[in-house]
């Protein structure tokens with residue numbers, strides 16, 4: 494196997510902290526990753542004392558990577574100590590604001606230019622897939638126009654409560670912790686909500702809720718690239734974004750605007766997903782009908798130089814499970830779209846690990862939370 498960032502990520506995933514059982518990528522200890530022809534270098538950033546299992550991380554990584562590649566690879570690891578306390582309060586525009594404390598959690602916005610392309614369907618099933626893979630996942634439905642996440646999780650009347658510390662307790666379904674704009678507002682009044690009101694509510698969901706120890710926090714954004722979306726992506730400390738599109742030309746044009754919106758505010762686009770990519774009738778498993786056109790989102794990803802995260806086929810059970818309140822990924826593992834979501838979760842894990850591992854180590858203290 495040729496040496497690549499993929500190989501290195503795979504190997505790093507197998508190096509675990511025996512105390513927590515979590516790998517060093519999940520613990521978010523890796524920075525500055527650089528992979529060349531036959532050399533690899535990265536930093537391990539720890540707070541306080543270096544745990545024992547990291548003492549021989551360099552030789553271990555060298556051994557495992559060389560084994561995978563089938564040739565000696567030179568691996569160089571720098572151990573760094575993070576400055577504790579910095580990054581808690583950041584001066585910005587004369588105001589001091591605290592960034593929500595998600596520790597090592599990856600905060601991802603799921604966005605689309607256009608409505609009805611399956612953004613919520615993707616967010617829900619991605620969340621459940623990540624839970625099935627053993628990650629702690631929160632999901633925030635910020636779509637005030639059509640907060641469909643409660644329906645997709647079978648939540649009707651229940652509202653979140655507040656704990657003794659006056660923190661909102663997210664509802665939990667199928668292992669996913671949830672908060673939705675739908676819990677706050679009568680959706681008929683949504684038209685009067687403006688960007689700042691929505692982003693304030695979203696920020697409160699993030700900072701005033703008891704999320705526990707999350708690995709991922711997914712934000713289902715309202716469709717479009719207007720004032721509300723822009724305000725959210727500017728005020729929430731996002732790790733990155735995922736764009737959902739169908740292969741249709743009209744959807745792609747909007748997806749392109751979505752990518753541009755994130756790039757304009759320096760939020761990395763971790764990938765594009767093509768939903769409703771094709772239809773395979775159950776009785777004709779070898780056929781693929783490209784109802785909305787073929788490969789449009791994949792081509793867009795190539796053109797914009799953004800990772801392509803995969804394609805989700807049209808499936809009746811996927812639509813039904815959304816309406817019935819039990820996500821597809823909670824029901825089956827073998828259907829074409831279930832397999833696609835499983836792969837999507839793997840790709841998302843890979844892209845976020847790669848993104849975090851290649852970040853410069855000092856960027857850890859540069860996360861700016863604007864208000």
Ligand SMILES: Nc1ncnc2c1ncn2[C@@H]1O[C@H](COP(=O)(O)OP(=O)(O)O)[C@@H](O)[C@H]1O
Pocket residue numbers: 605607608609610611612613614615641716768769770805806807808809811812813815816830
């Ligand atoms: N791949 C798919 N196959 C079948 N139905 C789908 C698929 N993706 C989404 N849907 C259905 O399309 C409708 C719109 O999806 P939704 O996730 O609510 O879109 P958005 O959040 O982008 O507005 C829903 O009824 C959903 O069940």
Ligand SMILES: [Mg+2]
Pocket residue numbers: 612613614636639641
């Ligand atoms: Mg939606």
